[in-house]
Amino acid sequence: xxxxxxxxxxxxxxxxxxxxxxxxxxxxxxxxxxxxxxxxxxxxxxxxxxxxxxxxxxxxxxxxxxxxxxxxxxxxxxxxxxxxxxxxxxxxxxxxxxxxxxxxxxxxxxxxxxxxxxxxxxxxxxxxxxxxxxxxxxxxxxxxxxxxxxxxxxxxxxxxxxxxxxxxxxxxxxxxxxxxxxxxxxxxxxxxxxxxxxxxxxxxxxxxxxxxxxxxxxxxxxxxxxxxxxxxxxxxxxxxxxxxxxxxxxxxxxxxxxxxxxxxxxxxxxxxxxxxxxxxxxxxxxxxxxxxxxxxxxxxxxxxxxxxxxxxxxxxxxxxxxxxxxxxxxxxx
Amino acid sequence: xxxxxxxxxxxxxxxxxxxxxxxxxxxxxxxxxxxxxxxxxxxxxxxxxxxxxxxxxxxxxxxxxxxxxxxxxxxxxxxxxxxxxxxxxxxxxxxxxxxxxxxxxxxxxxxxxxxxxxxxxxxxxxxxxxxxxxxxxxxxxxxxxxxxxxxxxxxxxxxxxxxxxxxxxxxxxxxxxxxx
Numbered sequence: 001x002x003x004x005x006x007x008x009x010x011x012x013x014x015x016x017x018x019x020x021x022x023x024x025x026x027x028x029x030x031x032x033x034x035x036x037x038x039x040x041x042x043x044x045x046x047x048x049x050x051x052x053x054x055x056x057x058x059x060x061x062x063x064x065x066x067x068x069x070x071x072x073x074x075x076x077x078x079x080x081x082x083x084x085x086x087x088x089x090x091x092x093x094x095x096x097x098x099x100x101x102x103x104x105x106x107x108x109x110x111x112x113x114x115x116x117x118x119x120x121x122x123x124x125x126x127x128x129x130x131x132x133x134x135x136x137x138x139x140x141x142x143x144x145x146x147x148x149x150x151x152x153x154x155x156x157x158x159x160x161x162x163x164x165x166x167x168x169x170x171x172x173x174x175x176x177x178x179x180x181x182x183x184x185x186x187x188x189x190x191x192x193x194x195x196x197x198x199x200x201x202x203x204x205x206x207x208x209x210x211x212x213x214x215x216x217x218x219x220x221x222x223x224x225x226x227x228x229x230x231x232x233x234x235x236x237x238x239x240x241x242x243x244x245x246x247x248x249x250x251x252x253x254x255x256x257x258x259x260x261x262x263x264x265x266x267x268x269x270x271x272x273x274x275x276x277x278x279x280x281x282x283x284x285x286x287x288x289x290x291x292x293x294x295x296x297x298x299x300x301x302x303x304x305x306x307x308x309x310x311x312x313x314x315x316x317x318x319x320x321x322x323x324x325x326x327x328x329x330x331x332x333x
Numbered sequence: 334x335x336x337x338x339x340x341x342x343x344x345x346x347x348x349x350x351x352x353x354x355x356x357x358x359x360x361x362x363x364x365x366x367x368x369x370x371x372x373x374x375x376x377x378x379x380x381x382x383x384x385x386x387x388x389x390x391x392x393x394x395x396x397x398x399x400x401x402x403x404x405x406x407x408x409x410x411x412x413x414x415x416x417x418x419x420x421x422x423x424x425x426x427x428x429x430x431x432x433x434x435x436x437x438x439x440x441x442x443x444x445x446x447x448x449x450x451x452x453x454x455x456x457x458x459x460x461x462x463x464x465x466x467x468x469x470x471x472x473x474x475x476x477x478x479x480x481x482x483x484x485x486x487x488x489x490x491x492x493x494x495x496x497x498x499x500x501x502x503x504x505x506x507x508x509x510x511x512x513x
Contacts, residue, residue, distance in 0.1 A: 003502050005509050006474045009455055013367045017381050022359060024385070025392045122394075124411040126418065154390070154415055 077221075077261035079285040079306040082253060083269035088179075088244035095178050109175045109242075111168030116196070119161035122204065124154055131155035135203040140218055141314070142205060145331035147324045150209030158219075161199040166192060175242065184241050187234065196225040207318075214318030214328065221313050232259040265306065279307045279314075279329050288322055305329050362406070363388070365476050366413050372475030373417050373468060375456055383420055387413045410476060410486060414468070421464065458505055466501045473498055 096108055125131035132140040134157045142152075169191040176184050202219035233254045240250035243266055257264070267274050267287055274287045284307030303325045304317035316329050366387055370380035390412050459467055472483045480498065484491040 002506060003474070005451075005455070005506065006470065006502065009371070009452055010364075010368045010475070010477075011371065012364050013381070013384070018360075018363055021363070021385050021388060025359070025388060121408070124408065124415060126411075126415060151419070153419070154412070 077308055078258075078263075078283060079265055079308075080257060080262050081265045081267045081274040081285055081287060082240065082243070082245070083274075084243045084245065084266050086268040089266075089268070091179065092242075095175070109167070109172040110165050111171055111192075112164075112166040114164045114166075116162035116164055117160055117198075119159045119199070122156040122158045124156050126155075128155050128205065131157050131203050131205075135201040135219070137201075137203055137218060137220070137312075140203055141216070141332040143207060143216065143328050143331055144333045145327055146207055147209065147212075147320060147328070150207050150212065150214065153206040153208040153213075156204045156206070158202040158204060160201045163197050165195045165197070167195070168192070179242065181241055183247065184238055186238075190235075198223045198225075212319040214316065214320055214325070216332075217313075217315040219313050221308070221311050277305070277326065279305065279326075280332070282307050282309060284329075286322065286326070287317075358405075359388070362409060365406075366409065368477070369410065369413055369471050369475040370417065372459060373471035374420055375460065376452065379420075383413070383416050387416050390416070407482075407485065410472070410478075413476075414486070417468070417471075454509070458508055462501070462505075466497070469494065469498055470501060470505075 092108060123134070125134060128140065128142055132138070146152075167190045169186045169188060172186045172190070176182075176186070199222045200220035202217055205216045207214045207216070236257070236259055237250045237254035240253055241247065245253070265274075265285065265287070272287055272289045274285060277284050277286045284305055287304045287306075289302045302317065302319050303322050304315065305325055306313070306315050307329075308314065314332075316325060316332075318325075320328070363384070367380060367384045370383045370387075374380060374383060387409070391409050459470060462470065469483065469487070472478045472486060473480075478486070480494045481491050483489070483494045483498075487494070489497070
C-alpha cells in the first residue's frame with residue numbers, strides 16, 4: 001500500500017511552542033507544590049477509590065472494627081466529620097517515616113498490610129456510558145447544571161481494590177507511647193485480628209473550566225469485613241484518641257455514632273469547616289476549605305460534598321464556591 | 334514509524350524513578366501527540382492548543398499513573414482522543430465534501446500557476462473524511478501506531494483496522510493523485 005503521501009507530512013513541533021508548553025507544565029508543578037494541603041482534607045474524592053479513603057477509614061476507625069459476630073460488615077450509609085489538629089497528622093507522618101511503616105501512617109499500629117487487589121491507575125473512557133459499564137454501575141448521575149464556563153471533561157474509572165490488615169497490639173502500644181497516650185488501654189483480643197477492605201470500582205467524571213476543576217465520584221460503598229469480638233465504641237474511642245481528641249470528646253463521639261454505617265471524615269480544624277446539608281432530599285456532609293492551609297499557607301478555596309444514595313457513595317468536590325457546588329449537586333440526574 | 338509501547342513504557346519507568354526524566358519523556362511524546370492532532374483536526378494553532386491541553390491534563394494526573402509503567406502511551410493517547418472529541422463537539426466545522434473535490438484542480442483558477450501546498454491539500458482531503466476514518470488515519474500516520482496498537486485504542490479488531498485503513502488510504506490516494 002503506497003501511503004508515502006500520508007507519511008511525509010509529519011512535522012516536529014516548533015521549538016517555541018515546545019518550550020512554552022514545557023514551561024507551563026513546570027509552573028503547574030510549582031502550583032501543586034505551593035498548595036500541598038489542598039488534597040489533604042479532601043481524600044475521599046480522589047479516593048473512595050484508594051488509599052486515602054482507606055486511611056480515612058482506618059486511621060480513626062481501624063481500631064474500631066472488632067465485631068460481635070463471626071463476620072461483620074461495614075457499609076457507608078452516612079458521613080460524619082470530626083475536626084482534628086493538623087499537627088497530629090504531621091506527627092503521625094513523622095512516626096511513619098521513622099519506623100518501618102514506609103512513611104505510610106496507615107501502617108502504624110498495623111502488623112501487616114496485604115494487597116489483595118491492586119486497582120492500578122484510573123482508566124479514561126470515551127463516554128459516560130462506557131465508563132459506567134466498566135464501573136459496573138447502572139443509572140449513573142451526571143450534572144444537569146454547570147457553573148458558567150465549565151464543561152464535561154473526562155470520564156475515568158478507578159478499578160476495584162482490596163487489602164487485608166492484620167492488627168498487632170505491640171505496634172499499637174508503641175504508637176500510643178509515641179503519641180504520649182498513657183491512659184489508653186489496648187484490647188488484647190485485637191492481636192492478630194484481620195480486617196479486609198474491598199473498594200468497588202469508582203466512576204469519576206471531571207468537569208473543567210479554565211483553571212477550575214470539579215469531580216463527581218460514584219461508587220458502591222466500600223465493604224469492610226470485620227473480625228469477631230470487641231466493643232466497637234471502645235475501638236472508636238481509641239481511634240479518636242490517636243487522631244488527637246481528648247478523652248471526653250472521644251468518648252462522646254464514640255458512643256454517639258453507628259459505627260457500622262457511618263464513615264468518619266477527619267477535617268483539619270484550622271483549614272476547613274463542615275456542616276450537614278440536604279442533597280436531593282438525602283443527608284450529606286459539606287466540607288469547605290477556608291482558603292488557608294493547615295499550616296497557615298494560602299491555597300485555593302474549594303468544597304467537597306459527600307452523600308449516599310442507597311448503597312452508592314457520591315462525592316462532588318473541586319474549586320467551586322459552596323453555592324455553585326450545591327446547585328450542581330442538586331442538578332444531578 | 335510505528336512506536337512500540339514497550340519502549341515508551343521503559344521511558345515512563347525511568348521517569349517514575351526520576352522526576353528529571355520527565356523532560357526526556359516529554360520530548361519523546363510531544364511529536365507523537367502533536368502529529369496526532371495535525372492529522373486529526375488540522376495544522377497550526379488548533380493542533381498546538383489541543384496538544385497543550387492533552388499534556389496539561391496528563392501532567393496534572395501524572396502521579397496517579399506511575400504504577401502503570403507499560404501503558405503510558407496508551408493513556409496519553411486516550412486523553413488526546415477525548416480532547417479531540419470534545420473539540421469536534423464544540424466546533425462542528427467539517428469542510429464540505431465538495432471542498433475536497435475542488436482541491437483536485439491543484440491550482441487556483443484565478444491565480445495562475447500558484448499551487449496549493451501538499452500539506453494544505455492533504456488537510457482538505459482529511460477534513461472531508463468521516464470522523465471515525467479521520468481518527469484512524471491520525472492514529473496511524475500522526476501518532477505512528479501499529480494496527481495492533483490502534484486496535485487496542487479503539488476496540489476494533491486488528492484485521493478490521495487493517496481493512497479499514499487500506500480502504501481509506503486507497504480512496505485518499507486516488508484523490509491525491511487526481512489532484513497532483
